Amino acid sequence: MGYQRIDGKAISGQIKEECRIKAERYREQGIEITLAVVQVGNDPASGVYVRNKKRACEECGIKSLSFELPEETGEAELLSLIEKLNKDKTVNGILVQLPLPAHIDEDKVIRTIDMKKDVDGFHPMSAGALCTGQRGFVSCTPAGIIELLKRSNIEIAGKECVVIGRSNIVGKPAALLLLAENGTVTVCHSKTKNLKEVTSRADIVVAAVGKPKFITADYIKEGAVVIDVGIHRNEDGKLCGDVDFENVAPKCGAITPVPGGVGPMTIAMLMSNCIASVDLSESL
Ligand code: NAD
Numbered sequence: 001m002g003y004q005r006i007d008g009k010a011i012s013g014q015i016k017e018e019c020r021i022k023a024e025r026y027r028e029q030g031i032e033i034t035l036a037v038v039q040v041g042n043d044p045a046s047g048v049y050v051r052n053k054k055r056a057c058e059e060c061g062i063k064s065l066s067f068e069l070p071e072e073t074g075e076a077e078l079l080s081l082i083e084k085l086n087k088d089k090t091v092n093g094i095l096v097q098l099p100l101p102a103h104i105d106e107d108k109v110i111r112t113i114d115m116k117k118d119v120d121g122f123h124p125m126s127a128g129a130l131c132t133g134q135r136g137f138v139s140c141t142p143a144g145i146i147e148l149l150k151r152s153n154i155e156i157a158g159k160e161c162v163v164i165g166r167s168n169i170v171g172k173p174a175a176l177l178l179l180a181e182n183g184t185v186t187v188c189h190s191k192t193k194n195l196k197e198v199t200s201r202a203d204i205v206v207a208a209v210g211k212p213k214f215i216t217a218d219y220i221k222e223g224a225v226v227i228d229v230g231i232h233r234n235e236d237g238k239l240c241g242d243v244d245f246e247n248v249a250p251k252c253g254a255i256t257p258v259p260g261g262v263g264p265m266t267i268a269m270l271m272s273n274c275i276a277s278v279d280l281s282e283s284l
Pocket of ligand 1: 195
């Protein structure tokens with residue numbers, strides 16, 4: 001029996017197209033959805049992410065404003081820019097590209113963003129809203145995981161879901177979202193004992209371990225759904241995930257590839273959060 005290859009590229013394309021149509025409708029009502037993208041320093045990886053986000057904005061008809069600050073920018077200066085963007089009624093979303101230089105307190109910067117414009121969903125109020133089932137922005141990668149499952153017609157309710165990883169941006173929110181979809185959720189981490197025993201129970205495994213090809217077939221139940229969040233570049237420059245795809249795929253019911261799985265969903269969900277900001281800012 002063949003496995004289903006979950007096509008994140010195609011699904012993210014559909015979501016961006018839906019965003020484009022919604023942005024156009026807002027424009028007809030006189031609302032130009034605008035995302036402010038703030039980058040401090042010139043980390044090459046961050047540069048690539050920022051460029052990709054701006055390109056996605058163009059595709060979706062969302063206006064992007066660029067704030068490229070030098071590496072030596074002080075914390076106070078960055079905070080005052082954020083305060084200014086918070087007050088600017090023409091700005092719907094604020095994204096500060098992470099990581100920030102070491103002399104800037106990242107948590108303080110995230111807390112300064114108005115939660116009504118927190119399109120990355122990293123503000124503690126957004127995380128709290130997710131935890132208590134209230135309205136708020138959901139961080140993009142975990143939101144993308146749920147969209148991949150739903151749009152691939154994979155049922156979550158009542159399923160054994162195991163999330164490997166407990167970071168604030170992926171593991172924890174992914175677990176909360178699966179719980180909100182009525183999955184029976186277990187979160188594993190670096191101190192989990194008998195990891196294979198736990199993951200082998202799962203109908204749905206979300207791998208956000210941050211270790212290349214860590215998950216092999218012996219971690220996976222026959223027919224399980226495997227979502228690979230990891231992104232790594234191996235010695236010959238090729239991308240791979242936290243899951244050993246060739247080894248695991250034949251045993252799966254469905255699996256996301258890397259690249260072309262979760263990766264493209266993150267930016268699509270950022271676009272979707274920008275669109276949702278119009279309604280959310282009214283109701284938060
Ligand atoms: P992280 O390093 O913050 O978290 C890794 C988690 O894995 C930790 O909670 C840790 O407890 C757990 N872990 C580590 N070793 C383990 C082990 N041996 N057994 C069980 N658990 C273990 O990473 P993160 O920010 O959550 O990202 C995870 C992966 O996802 C990385 O590869 C990252 O590059 C990737 N990522 C991809 C996207 C995307 O858009 N696709 C977005 C964010 C992160």
